[in-house]
Amino acid sequence: MTSAVYDEPYEEDVKTRNVESGYASGASEDDSLPEVTFSKQHLKFLNSQLQRAEPEAILQWCIMSLPSLYQTTAFGLTGLVALDMLSKITTPIKPNVDLIFLDTLHHFDETLSLVERVRKNYPRFTVHVYKPEGVETADEFASKHGQTLWTKNEELxxxxxxVEPAQRAYSELQVKAVLTGRRRSQGGKRGDLDIIEVDEAGLIKINPLANWSFKQVQEYIHANNVPYNELLDRGYKSIGDWHSTQPIAEGEDERAGRWKGRAKTECGIHNPKSKYAQFLRQQEVKRQEEELALGLQGISVA
Structure with a gap:
């Protein structure tokens, strides 16, 4: 029997044919494979299917389908429910989902205490903490940005x-997809949430408990003995920075205590690029144009 001997060019031909035929496997060494992307039709189909699924099923789909998956959390009730559900997934594919916590340096002491309790209760999940760039404490923040910046320039x-710490976290950790704690019943701009969203930067955002009410979330927390923020027992329902969070009255929207008395309902992380970020980009473009003009002037003088 004659054996066939193939040299390296044959292997290259096979790889070329595979790519041309539309075939490529996860074991492929081809670095040109695209990142995770969805067409509009595919995204619409996935949302229609996942809309009818329970949060546990959505989370299982996420860990099977999405690489570089993280959970962004301020340790609100919904995020804690998702974390507890992840910790109990028993399928052969175990979740490898780290947490990203944005420490604004203006959180309540109760929130920071909760972070440590979560670390103790769920040791398998790493918590990555990101603070405003170049500062470690509230005093350092005030020295760099001035006192009560949130009242003088809220967007800044x-x-x-x-926003900047979140973008830095996504870049440094190479995040491709994030789990959020947003729900439709929270009101405001969250009333028409899809299960899966893709932002303008291509980041995939999944809202696994989008369909749940506050009551359902609260019942899960108590039934499963999940640690939660003590402020919730004092009339708070949505908790952010101490300077922009208040308890709510009976019958008010869940997030009515955030930025109370203002039309604002989001901090910028889940909005399209903030106006301040757009301003920074415009300033950078202007600076580059000025440098180019100076360079051209130098050439003409020479």
């Missing part, structure tokens, strides 16, 4: 305390 505060 949101950018330096939340």
């Amino acid at each position: 505060y949101d950018y330096v305390a939340k």
Whole structure:
């Protein structure tokens, strides 16, 4: 029997044919494979299917389908429910989902205490903490940005305390997808949430408990002995920074205590690019144009 001998060019031909035929496996060494992407039709189909699924099933789909998956959390009730559900998944594919906590340096002491309790209760999940760039304490923040920046320039505060740290976390950790704690019943701009969203930067955001009510979340917390923020027993339902969070009255929307008395309902992380971020980009473009003009002027003088 004659054996066939193939040299390296044959292997290259096979790889070329596989790519041309539309075939590529996860074991492929081809670095040109695309990141996770969804067409509009595919995204619409997935949302229609996952809309009818329980949160546990959505989380299982996520850990099987999405690489570089993280959970962004301020340790609100919904995020804690998702974390507890992840910890109890018993399928052969175990969740490897780290947490990202944006420490604005202006959280309640009760929130920071909860972070440590979560670390103790769920040791398998790493908590990555990101603070405003270049500062470690509230005093350092005030020295760099001035006292009560949130009242003098709210968009700038949101950018330096939340948006930029989130973008830095996504870049450094190479995040491709995140689990959030947003729900439709929270009101405001969250009333028409899909299960899966893709933002303008291509980040995939999954809202596994989008269909749940506050009551359902609260019942799960108590039934499963999940640690939660003590402020919830004092009339708070949605908890952010101490300077922009208040208890709510009976019958008010769940997030009515955030930025009370203002039209604002989001901090910028889940909005399209903040106006301040757009301003920064415009300033950078202007700086580059000025440098180019100076360079051209130098050439003409020479």
